[in-house]
Amino acid sequence: MNSFASASHTHSTALPFSPLRIPTEDLYPRLFDAILEQRINADSRFTEDSLKAMFSVSRADVRRVLTQLSHEQIMVLRVNHRPRVAAPDPNLIRQTLHARRLTENTLVRLACQQPHADGLKGLRSLIEHEQQAVEQGRQGAAIRLSGEFHLQLARMAGNVPLAHFLATLVPLTSLAIARCGHSTRSRCVWQEHVALVEAVERRDAAKAGMLMNRHLDQLEQTLLGPDLKHCAVG
Structure with missing residues (x-):
């Protein structure tokens, strides 16, 4: 689950934000x-x-x-x-997705062994916020929350090194998704996450593994399909 423009710098292009005070x-x-x-x-x-x-x-x-x-x-x-x-190139995206597939297949099966009520509640809360972000057109938040879902599911699995490794892969994937723009908006990713949580809650490791593979297959098609060059290096 990374330095930014002095308003007084004469050669800087103003960023599209309004000044605001945030925690x-x-x-x-x-x-x-x-x-x-x-x-x-x-x-x-x-x-x-x-x-x-x-x-x-x-x-x-x-x-x-x-x-x-x-x-x-x-x-x-x-x-x-x-x-x-950063502007990730296609080879890096391909390698990242391959690493995610190997890692998340193991993690989701581990999560099925001892699904904790608090962990499941946290995952459902993330899905709810992800759905709200989609419905409100907050694409950036929706992508980030989708990635956080995978990281929280990884933490539920109880394997700290694997969860830490996944945390090095998810943000880069999120950036690649964002660069694809319109092609990601048609997918109801939060619904795929609901199905994953239900399988984990039932301790159905085979179903959870199948759903995770299908989920990552669709992501790979989005990022490495016919529009690969546009999406990856835009």
């Missing part, structure tokens, strides 16, 4: 949602100072979130260069 802990989802909604993209010019002013947070907070996004391969940070949003 520090909300900075990561707000910035990530903006990236997933393509309000901040690979062509955007920004600095840490502009984000600091925009969100009324400290530079340390901005730097912390940008570093996190960098670790997740969402941001590219280089010394003496502006931060920029």
